[in-house]
Amino acid sequence: MSRKGAILRAAAVLAAAGTLIGLAAAPAAAKPHHDHGNHHDAEPIVIAHRGASGYLPEHTLEAYALAVDLGADVIEPDLVLTADGELLARHEPVLDETTDVAEHPEFADRKTTKDIDGNPVTGFFADDFTLAELKTLRAEERLPDIRTESAEHDGEFQLVTYDEVLDYVGTLDEKIVTYPEMKHPSYYEEQGLSIEDALADLLEERKLDRKRSPVWIQSFEYQSLLNIAERVDNRIGLNIDGQGPISNADLNEYADTLDTVSLNKNRIFPRAADGSISEPTDIVERAHRRGLDVHVWTFRAENTFLPANLREGTDPAAWGDIEAEFALFYDLGVDAVFSDFPDLAVAARDDC
Template sequence: MDKKIVIAHRGASGYLPEHTIEAKAMAYAMNVDFIEQDLVLSKDDVPIVIHDIYLDDVTDVAIKFPKRARNDGRFYVIDFTFNELKTLNVRERFYPKTGKQVYPNRFPKDKGNFKLHSLQEEIELIQGLNKSTGKNIGIYPEIKAPVFHQKEGKNLTEVVLKILSDYGYKTQKDNCILQCFDAKELERIRVELRSKLFLVQLIEFSEETNQLKHYATYANGIGPWYKQILDKKVNDKWQFTSLISNAHNLNLKVHPYTFRADNLDEFSTFKEMMQTILVEANADGAFTDFPDKVLSFLQRQTTTIK
């Protein structure tokens, strides 16, 4: 954990539809440090690797099961069995109302034959590749919407922890980082459920950055939105908030999200983004849709230092 780590955000999602097995295999081949799995339960309690509790912005569920939407018009993973979910085709992320791709220059939305898969299937792929290649690439699962699952009578966290344990992920040495946006749930994982895994508290809102001392009582790191690290530009040079230095003072690692080469916002180039956050701000790693680009950048940094 001492080097800067590269986390394949939803796999190599800049190149293939997010959270597909194909995107994970591509990320693995890029030699990332960790591959991310967002987790939501199916109707029959199988942890599905998908970014949201919804299906209608990454699959053809509205075509295959048009009458299965809830009153809000959305289609929920939790309303479908694993076998039903397996019949869906996964697509590049799109806006359900318009059908337009969120990132128009990525993999064409209506091409390919991609499917949903379970946490177990992905772990077996990664562990199998670790065995056949001799590498030791880790997993970085996220407990998604725990309160929603609890209201639906589901125990997502307990199901996930048991599967992780069954596959040998039990301690901080087992190359698994577990993350969650819900601070109460992540603390429960450490205190009540007594997990010894490396835990990362994800941070979405600016006021949460003031809770670092509390996070440090149960978490090993934080995952902030990268914009929470940036303050302002002075003479064309970025100034930073105290978030990373404060976290480091509490022995918390910092893995900001999300580095996207096709969505730069404040930056003129992807290289500038990487240089600013990873080098100048001294983040400990990055969630990225383009892991090969971040790995290449870090490799050049290492070569330059040598």
């Protein structure tokens, strides 16, 4: 039996038993608004990207619980809003790719087209459903052609709210940080809604809005982070996609206002023209000089996601040399990694 298969089968047994379900310029002179929770000489933190999403359908309680079992330090729920203002753990407001919503004829009239970040998107949107309605849906694997074993669990798991994720974490004997990402804040703002206020309200209610709280907050929208920082004192990080340099001026501004820059891997080790990994940039060193933590995303084991020179064979779903990729980033001193396979991230960290 493959290692992947063994893990998936163990997860299925646990789920069936109900155990998972029940559960170069000078640094900026000004100090950051928040204290930093990590020291740059400490061992890197492993963040379970959408849970153990390499093994089970993402953003389910089962995927989060499996991530904890596999040694993750942090679990990451992406957050969207429902029609009744609840924070739902989903990667996007659109439900089509990760749920069975299209198989529910009672919701057929909810399909619509909306504008997200300047792009028209057609589908079923979480903000057109109440939480009670969303609870009738079931999660599905987002990458069924790549993650066939995870897809075998389609239809088994409920959608969950961030409130439920916090309830689950609260039952654990160990301290697990949650790292919610506010998805598309501008999309909600255009509708007269505020995902920042919804998250801040929940954290304040649970007394998790404190400086040392085991909740970190992230977004791709800088202004959204500035907005929520006016209400809560949690650690806050900006997600930066793409490839290319980040200026010292930008890093200085982030150091004044944030705790973390969370970077696409290509910002640190750019991809060459042939898709192979190339020499690292100096972004980690420059960010650290300014007191910023550096988190990196996303580490996935399958060939289709790896640099060309770390792939093994030609099957896009086969696992390549992800251990070598982890080692490159760990050796460079990053503070945390996001991975769909938290156990592989932990094992590679232990080998460094």
